[in-house]
Amino acid sequence: MADVKTPKAPSSPLLSRPGAVAAEGADEGVAAHYGDLFREQAALADGSGLVDLSHRGVVAVTGPDRLSWLHLLITQHVTDLPPGQATEALILSSNGHIEHALYLVDDGETVWAHVEPGTRGELVAYLESMVFFYRVEVADRTDEYAVVHLPAGSIAPVPDGAVVRETPYGRDLFLPRAELEPYADANGPLAGILAYEALRVEAHRPRLGFETDHRTIPHELGLIGSAVHLQKGCYRGQETVARVQNLGKPPRRLVFLHLDGSDVRLPGPGTPVRLASDGEDGRKLGFVTTSARHHELGPIALALVKRNVPVDAELMAGDTAAAQETVVEP
Template sequence: MPSYESPLLALPGAVAAEGQDAGVAAHYGDLFREQRALARGEGFVDLSHRAVVTVSGADRLSWLHLLLTQHVAELAPGHATEALILSAKGHIEHALYLVDDGATTWLHTEPGAAEALTGYLESMKFFYRVEVADRSGEFAVVYLPAGSIATAPAGTVVRETPYGRDLFLPRGDLSAFAGEHGPAAGALAYEALRVEAHRPRLGRETDHRTIPHELGWLDSAVHLQKGCYRGQETVARVQNLGRPPRRLVFLHLDGSEVAIPEHGDPVRLAADGPEGRALGFVTTAVRHHELGPVALALVKRNVPADAALLAGTVPAAQETVVEP
């Protein structure tokens, strides 16, 4: 849906997001209020710009098991998981958020990724009894925060995780759902809580050469004892050697600065100053309601874990996410 625009942009105070989250609201007039509401388990986030794909058929789980980094051959109905699709060299191509309802595997992924994802899946069907469908035009993803007592509409497929619930809601029901389950929170509030939780996102914490080890995705999206899948050789080699070339870090940014870094801004040693050699890049920087300005960044493995850094031109103290 390249020109998608959510109907919830008509809600009072809605300000449209840009970039990767274009099509939904960045916020509804009060970023910190929206974050605090989510942290209390209140409200919802419109993620209706995300791509929705389903896989049905008798062989769906055993077939997906051959393609994904995650063990899904015996995925129980209602059990949520994450998985990646890698290139032959082990670089991350797709990040998938899955749940199976007993007859169909539902997944959502990044906005605009459905065509490439379904194209790859279709090319791998061979003789397996599976049907792949882009359902982005029919279903919208809505996020309910952890602790929410909101009830999903009857018949809704729900993906429940420690971070909250993802609802695969019929698109025609989106406005009615918003009217019953407010207040709405924007994508910026959702991103702030994601950064706080050190959770990577494809297209933000990744580039064309990112491997799962660099982001800590081994814990949630990779099963190290499962059978062969594309890119597994790289996963096994790096796991056995223990030397991923880069690592994800969490940055506490200097709150006295007016601006926060942009995605892609270089990360340098503070001792080298703003003209020093770039040792990584800022992936996502946000303003958090309690922590102040914080960010995730991808830096070279050998950057000292206690080194003071510059994120763009902003002084930053790092907190380890992936061990050096």
């Protein structure tokens, strides 16, 4: 499919809040932090505050065939998805590489999904091209709805007109954009995207465009079960999923890294990962995907490494010492 230009989501009005520092790159349009990164992380970890994710795309699918139709296109089993039950799914290429990640919930009339910034245009174009004779309608609702994240344990109320996606990590609200500011004012404190990302890395949760590249397959990231259902009908890319499942040999695996806290700078995305015993001139065995500063763990990261890297090997992320934890078994 040809590239489809996606307009930016409306810039968040919460960027005008005191202390707000705008995020850059993929998360442009929301706040990186509001002046105290570690305090914001600690608040989220304790179940208070909220995260503005209004830069994410919102896609809605309506119609009586919406679940059976989506079931044919995505990696998740959704034909009998109960209203209010959250799930996540992927859309793969014909070679089984990850193209889209969807975070879904059905409210009984509409399937709502939030997706990575910059991906909704191509996703909607693909979905619309696959409608054929099915009774479904696909709509980009990003200009009308904003995503807000409430951490696990939050007692913040759900306002009228919002759709809730309940997960073990908290609640995602699809909130009418006109309600974003008043809801944030009533249910703060605000936490920026850097705090949210640090907790995501701690939880070993991969993110499209961060832990993925043009050749990433679901097994490499540990997405079998959470986003890929192995007992469902055919979908694009299923042959690769079945082959790797049967052979058990994905070429790479996701690892979690505890980084040396004495270094001032974090290793950025793409930083080579090598065996510590080989030094900086050793063979590249992988690369850092996301790094973050955690309020309790210190500097941490996720990385993709070759499958045969020993699970107990001491690593170097660039010139930073790194101890690994297994996320995906080799």
